[in-house]
Amino acid sequence: MKIAIDLRSLSSGYVSGVENYILNLLDHMLKLDKSNTYILFYNAFQRKALSDFHFVNSQLVNSRYPNKFLNLGLKTGALNFEKLIGEFDVLFMPNPNQFCLKSQARLVVTAHDLSPLVTPEFYDVKRRLWHKFLNYRKIFERADAIAAVSDYTRQDLIRLLGINESKIKTVYPGVNANLFKPDLPESALRLVRNLYGLPGDYMLFLNTLEPRKNLGNLIKAFERLDKDIFLVVAGKPGWKYRGLLKQIKRSAKAHRIKFLGYVQEDHKPALMRMAKFLVYPSFYEGFGFQPLEAGACGRPAVVSSVTSLPEVLGSASLLVNPHDPQSLLAAFNLLLDEPGLAKTLGEKAQAKARTYAWEKTARETLALITGR
Numbered sequence: 001m002k003i004a005i006d007l008r009s010l011s012s013g014y015v016s017g018v019e020n021y022i023l024n025l026l027d028h029m030l031k032l033d034k035s036n037t038y039i040l041f042y043n044a045f046q047r048k049a050l051s052d053f054h055f056v057n058s059q060l061v062n063s064r065y066p067n068k069f070l071n072l073g074l075k076t077g078a079l080n081f082e083k084l085i086g087e088f089d090v091l092f093m094p095n096p097n098q099f100c101l102k103s104q105a106r107l108v109v110t111a112h113d114l115s116p117l118v119t120p121e122f123y124d125v126k127r128r129l130w131h132k133f134l135n136y137r138k139i140f141e142r143a144d145a146i147a148a149v150s151d152y153t154r155q156d157l158i159r160l161l162g163i164n165e166s167k168i169k170t171v172y173p174g175v176n177a178n179l180f181k182p183d184l185p186e187s188a189l190r191l192v193r194n195l196y197g198l199p200g201d202y203m204l205f206l207n208t209l210e211p212r213k214n215l216g217n218l219i220k221a222f223e224r225l226d227k228d229i230f231l232v233v234a235g236k237p238g239w240k241y242r243g244l245l246k247q248i249k250r251s252a253k254a255h256r257i258k259f260l261g262y263v264q265e266d267h268k269p270a271l272m273r274m275a276k277f278l279v280y281p282s283f284y285e286g287f288g289f290q291p292l293e294a295g296a297c298g299r300p301a302v303v304s305s306v307t308s309l310p311e312v313l314g315s316a317s318l319l320v321n322p323h324d325p326q327s328l329l330a331a332f333n334l335l336l337d338e339p340g341l342a343k344t345l346g347e348k349a350q351a352k353a354r355t356y357a358w359e360k361t362a363r364e365t366l367a368l369i370t371g372r
Contacts, residue, residue, distance in 0.1 A: 001035075003369060004081060004088040004105075007042040009095040016208055016236070017289055018112060020265070021149075021173050022094045028174075028362035030058055036370070041085050043070055061085045074100040075133065081105075092369050096139045108369045109143045111168075113286025113308075114156045115212060122212040122283070124239045137161050145368040147171040149287040152308035171365055172312075174358030175292050180269050182298035182350065192270035196260050202230040203332065204275035206268065206290050207282070209245075210238035214281040214304070214322050216247060221328035223253050227336050234271065236262035272297040277335050277342065280304065281322045288312050292356055295349025300342050302331040316352035317345065 005026065009018050030038065038058040043065055063070065063084050073079030080100040081091055090106040093099065101107065116123060116131035123131070140146060140161055146168045148154035154170050157163040192198070203222075207213040215233065222231045233248065248257050263271060272278060278294040278301040288309050291301035295316060303309050305319035313319075318335065321327040335342045 001090065001370060002037050002039065002088045004039040004041060004085055004091045006091065006093045006095075006097055006099070007040055008097055010042065011044055017287070018095050020289055021110070021112070024174060024176055024358045025094060025361060025365060028358045029366055032359070032362050033057075033366055039085050039088055041081070043067065071098045071133070074098045090369055092365075093139075096134060096136060098134060099139070101142075106144045106369075106371065107142055108145045108147070109139060110147045110149065110171075110365075111140065111153050111157055111286070112149050113153055113284065114160055115284045115286070117160055118156070119212060119284050122210065122240070127239060143167065145169070145371070147365055147368055149173055150308040150311055152311055153286045169364070169368060171361055171368070172356055173287055173289065174361045175289070175296050175353045175356045176358065177296060177354070179266065180272070180293045180296035180353070182273065182296075184270055184273050184297070189270050189274055192267050193274065195267070196263070196271070197258070198232065198271075198274065199230040199258055201228065202232045202258070202275055204232050204234065204272060204278050204294075205280075206234045206263070206271065206278065207280070208235050208238040209233075209241035211240050211244075212283050213238075214283050215244050217322060217325045218279055218281050218328060219247055219251055219257070221325040221332065222257070223251060224325065224329050225332050227332070229276065229336065230256050230258055232258045232260065232271075232275065234260040234263045268293065269297050272299055275299055277301060279328070279332075280309070281320065281328060282307075282309070283322050285309055291317055291349070292353045295346070296353035298346045298350050300335060300345035300349055302328065302335070313349075313352065316348040 010022060039061055040058055041061050043063045075098055077100050080102040082102050088105060093109045096109055120128055140163050148168050148170050151170050154168050157168055158165050205215060205218055248259055251257060272294045277299055278291060280291045280301055280303045282304050284307050286308055291303050291313055294301050301317045302320055303313050303317040304322040310319060318331045320331050
């Protein structure tokens, strides 16, 4: 079987949730499957360094269209995937994107979340127009099989778009246990502390800067906290982020807030391990990698009690009301006043993280792709 995989979502150059998913899934799937052949498609003027995926049964195919032209061509049918990459049996899109198939090739799509439909107010005009242009309903109705990253996302597909539930399977992503682990060498911790100029004791927010991630209420809660601890904020700017940067700058505790910007993937484990705990107060998440990754490093997390997060984390985290800064504040005080609780939650989070394995994700996704 010839399987085409759409890698256009890797073009940003950053590794956030979707990119993390694609890179880890593809790595495990190509190592696992030696019987099928793969066409890995991306679109860029500069050839991308995807040497990790140079397997005997995989081929990289690069088109060099301007993105706007490519998307419009796929939208109107002037272009199609067969024309771009040749014949194939299955197209797998690990993230919804514009597509056009001239054949009856099988289409398999991963659904990460439906936040553009549920919370459009958290997006800027440009992204709202893109989501409308993309047409989620069309993609998921055409799909022969859908991998939902949580039961919550699966139910959103059924409830909001009326997608036939028989073709949706919950396939949880994994945690990279080789990268995120508690026993990091002292040299790795020292390197990251010095590189970013980290303070002494700190709580960590590690996420894209955008309204849905709820950094605003986190800062409000931190301002009320009467403890000798810093807030470290790490993540690339997303959209509608300027107000968040202003809020940090104007905060009464601005001198206790350390903004790092984007942190590369191999520095995240040390950043998490040295934190007292992670704060993940999102209003909406389809899965939630960071609390599990922090757990794999032996650190507890304060996590929103809404959408998929209670399903993914369960009792291995402190659940809070993301709309209420006082709820966040109470969780901070609890973890800082009761180190025994923090230790217990860290151990529970570590055990929970071990239940999410990329090899299992790869096997279940491959079964959906091949229809076996």
